[in-house]
Amino acid sequence: MAMKVAVYRREHFNAAHRLHNPDWDEAKNYKVFGKCNNPHYHGHNYELEVKLVGEPDPETGYVMDLKILSDIIQEDVLEKFDHKNLNLDVEAFKNLNPTAENIVVVIYNLLRPKIDPAYELQVRLYETPRNFVEYPA
Amino acid sequence: MAMKVAVYRREHFNAAHRLHNPDWDEAKNYKVFGKCNNPHYHGHNYELEVKLVGEPDPETGYVMDLKILSDIIQEDVLEKFDHKNLNLDVEAFKNLNPTAENIVVVIYNLLRPKIDPAYELQVRLYETPRNFVEYPA
Amino acid sequence: MAMKVAVYRREHFNAAHRLHNPDWDEAKNYKVFGKCNNPHYHGHNYELEVKLVGEPDPETGYVMDLKILSDIIQEDVLEKFDHKNLNLDVEAFKNLNPTAENIVVVIYNLLRPKIDPAYELQVRLYETPRNFVEYPA
Amino acid sequence: MAMKVAVYRREHFNAAHRLHNPDWDEAKNYKVFGKCNNPHYHGHNYELEVKLVGEPDPETGYVMDLKILSDIIQEDVLEKFDHKNLNLDVEAFKNLNPTAENIVVVIYNLLRPKIDPAYELQVRLYETPRNFVEYPA
């Protein structure tokens, strides 16, 4: 009988972004995105929570060594996102609006191939302490 | 294929309440509710977390603009609850004991009709940092 | 040579209150205190931080055993304030408006005689995570 | 129709532990567990969140009185774990490596028989604010 345990690792990164739809004119962008549309960007301290579900290994007592998970997040997400401008510096947002929803899906897609498919994976992203998102829901 | 993302908005309100069952005598009320039964009321800084699940709109990248969600919570919940006495000032608790469980269900029922049925809705309420509730479970 | 160390103990209590000046009419009270003037009260999760400054005892390594400090706060403050209506249940506020400023001074005056005068004493009170006060300044 | 509400109670304990597999030699233990393998132990402020799901009682408005839940956690978990060395002082870890995953399962198994089977039970354990686990997942 499977004894599934969830393990979570929390990391953070600081980044600039702006919300903008290039198919819309300036007025509509401002109407929809308000001050988040500032062409000079604004920024956040993002907090990232990565959840894996699996069975603890009987030899280690770990579902996964969280130090190894932390290294994967560091290499595959933080190196690309931390102290960056999401719109200008991150390939995935060249043609994708960096809302929290789109960022969390991009991060999931970066991590999924690096994590053994035996583990369920879920990602939560705090844009501020009062606004956050989770994928898959 | 649906790509469901959860989005969360956190708000707060300050309110007074007391726990009391009018069908019981004073002794039984005190036995069950202890100091929460104080007839002069006590109070809390409630923290409210509202979760919606849906698919991001391809044009905005939003599941729902959290500013709009915040405005709905403000108008339909906080205007009625913030700086109020839940027992005396809030219609829903005229005949309902304002435990955290009952408050969270009332808040859910206030919000559900204001949120597009396409979204799943869940509400979490912190009465203190150590006691909190969630509906639906 | 004195080696002064500060030690802090944090406690909490939940209480109802209203802000009101009985020398003013209703209109002026509402103008000054706004929704904090609600005659039915509202409430808070107060967080209380008590700071003592003194020299560590060479035998124990303690400035003061924080368990003993916690017991003093429990007996002399929390017993009187927790799950109470500050205006109606606490003697000190029978004729004193229970603003955070007045509450913190009252708490200081309750604790000062119970703490050895060799220690400097300072009290901080959080009414919400965004509004807090400290005495003496 | 069932109206299920989740209620959560958060508690904490402070404990020492080390990670170690007695079937491995020192080098392998150090390779896998790193500084967590320190033979002299290290320690944590563990935060424990216990979640119950059930229907609020119409007479009390409680799923379960969280004061009673807190007393159960105190008696069946904290008395055994708080200010202890998990490896040396807690029976369950005499032959089980006290990783967060194993601790959370042990705590679940201690609480499950003390909680009415009508309630679903889930336990979350924070080893640090950045590393935490949940069971069942």
Place this chain on the structure above:
Amino acid sequence: MAMKVAVYRREHFNAAHRLHNPDWDEAKNYKVFGKCNNPHYHGHNYELEVKLVGEPDPETGYVMDLKILSDIIQEDVLEKFDHKNLNLDVEAFKNLNPTAENIVVVIYNLLRPKIDPAYELQVRLYETPRNFVEYPA
């Protein structure tokens, strides 16, 4: 005898910035400021704590109505800083490197003329939960 009480109000804003000294070449800027020198900017959720020291007014029990203090911070700081690029959008940083130290002094200088000189004023600014500054020290 003066009875001085300190009152604190906490606010937040989200902004982009980069650290850069225009008198230095690119290599020296990168050497000193590292990834904070990214020419495309990065950003933060800044938390701002404003402290006033004064005597409570005997009629209100307030040192200063924190709602009024909040409005002043909103108008004189947040309107200029929130969802902005500090380097490009804020006059004060046209020729001043927006380090946390320089930002906190600028905010103090914006607030000082708006606050009655009878109050002592101190400002604390969190750039991240682990890096923060205070002025005057």
Place this chain on the structure above:
Amino acid sequence: MAMKVAVYRREHFNAAHRLHNPDWDEAKNYKVFGKCNNPHYHGHNYELEVKLVGEPDPETGYVMDLKILSDIIQEDVLEKFDHKNLNLDVEAFKNLNPTAENIVVVIYNLLRPKIDPAYELQVRLYETPRNFVEYPA
């Protein structure tokens, strides 16, 4: 005219310890230190806040690069304390009881020679979120 700004860096470490005075018998140790006297040790997630006061350098806008301060804390404190048993693994506590008060003084004395004397230095140590100490006071 000096423009003094305070800068703070927060770090953490996990350690085991016990409180014990070898000049006392077991009964007196248990009477004074209670469960903190457990001979098998217990432990904490310590949070460490280091404060420096100085004038911002006009070329960098920094009082001190907090990355450099973080490296000093890492090398001179965390390397010695993190994932250690304070009583057994840290030289300073071979003959000194590792109370929070004594730990904070030891950390101050480790850091003081590594920090330019032009800076004032103060250290705060959280043993738990409710018990913390500061030196010099």
